[in-house]
Amino acid sequence: MQISFTINGQAQSVDVDGQTPLLWVIRDLLDLKGTKFGCGKAACGACTIHVDGEAVRSCSYAVKFAGGKDITTIEGLVDNGALHPVQQAWKEEVVPQCGYCQPGFMMATAALLEKIPQPTDEDIDANIVNVCRCGTYYRMRKAIHRAAEIKNTLS
Amino acid sequence: MKNVRILLLLVVAAVVAVSTGLWADANSLPDRDLASEEATIEYDSDFDKMMAVLTHKRCVNCHPSDNYPRQGEDSHIHRFGVQRGDDNHGIAALRCETCHQHDNNNYSGVPGAPEWSLAPPSMAWQGLSRVEIAQSMLNPENNGGRNLEEIVEHLTEHELVLWAWEPGIDADGNEREKPPVPKDEYIAAVKSWAANGAIIPEQ
Numbered sequence A: 001m002q003i004s005f006t007i008n009g010q011a012q013s014v015d016v017d018g019q020t021p022l023l024w025v026i027r028d029l030l031d032l033k034g035t036k037f038g039c040g041k042a043a044c045g046a047c048t049i050h051v052d053g054e055a056v057r058s059c060s061y062a063v064k065f066a067g068g069k070d071i072t073t074i075e076g077l078v079d080n081g082a083l084h085p086v087q088q089a090w091k092e093e094v095v096p097q098c099g100y101c102q103p104g105f106m107m108a109t110a111a112l113l114e115k116i117p118q119p120t121d122e123d124i125d126a127n128i129v130n131v132c133r134c135g136t137y138y139r140m141r142k143a144i145h146r147a148a149e150i151k152n153t154l155s
Numbered sequence B: 001m002k003n004v005r006i007l008l009l010l011v012v013a014a015v016v017a018v019s020t021g022l023w024a025d026a027n028s029l030p031d032r033d034l035a036s037e038e039a040t041i042e043y044d045s046d047f048d049k050m051m052a053v054l055t056h057k058r059c060v061n062c063h064p065s066d067n068y069p070r071q072g073e074d075s076h077i078h079r080f081g082v083q084r085g086d087d088n089h090g091i092a093a094l095r096c097e098t099c100h101q102h103d104n105n106n107y108s109g110v111p112g113a114p115e116w117s118l119a120p121p122s123m124a125w126q127g128l129s130r131v132e133i134a135q136s137m138l139n140p141e142n143n144g145g146r147n148l149e150e151i152v153e154h155l156t157e158h159e160l161v162l163w164a165w166e167p168g169i170d171a172d173g174n175e176r177e178k179p180p181v182p183k184d185e186y187i188a189a190v191k192s193w194a195a196n197g198a199i200i201p202e203q
Helices: A022-029 A085-092 A102-115 A121-127 A137-154 B002-020 B046-054 B130-138 B148-157 B159-165 B183-195
Strands: A002-007 A010-015 A048-051 A054-057 A070-072
Touching (some): A048 A102, A054 A102, A102 A121, B046 B183
Antiparallel strands (some): A002 A010, A048 A054
């Protein structure tokens, strides 16, 4: 099945079984390794990407649904070489420990900030339900508030 | 002669044992007609048959009386505190579509169907009796302004409703339970119930 979409601003076309999880297309065919496989059942959020601006768990997203869509992965969050406010905040707050789950958290956060520019702790708890086994939640919460500050300063 | 008697006794004992099942174990029981042993539930009316489906977890899990979807065979509150949101499709960055797409995903075990979402609060069924559900379903103030024809259409044709008979497998590969009435029988019962006046029985 031929499927065409845009990923990180680049047009792409792949010929794969339509049921293939988009995650595997991103990692194995397109060689974008920033998006991680965690649980494989849409629970942990390590594989979170954006599809048409919405946060999506790519392990549970059949590639056939990606046709004509605009996909963004962690590699595409950078804008013309400038770190996304979420990435900048993650650096400032030194969030990652092992780091494995962080791309998913950052993608979920970037999607959140587009909808709720100034999220409260309650907004964060309700919307960012990814799993971090290192337990970096406290630093992430600080980083999310910091990312909101940076983003709102820029806009 | 004594040996012949002993041999004869052994043969007789073996025949008796086999014929009485003494040697049979769980794995060697003769095949039973399991289909004929499965109790076929008899419903007294089209209403009963329809409501046996509408009160099943495959329906009620998405008709909660609060703001949290249910999931699983035990109808537990959806993991991660997933919420209804203003449009019944979840909240800002945690939409139903974050995980659920237009069909079941058998790699992840995440179910999916078109328009995957919660029923609106006015269509809350959790905790209601069959009669109360039917009354609510027929009430235009609760049912989105649908008339009877539109209700029947929703109940018998909507892909999200009919997903109940194709619920797919969970993350462990286990098939989800289907409603207790076959789909064609359910559809026939809904249409018959409506054609005969959509009568809701006494409490």
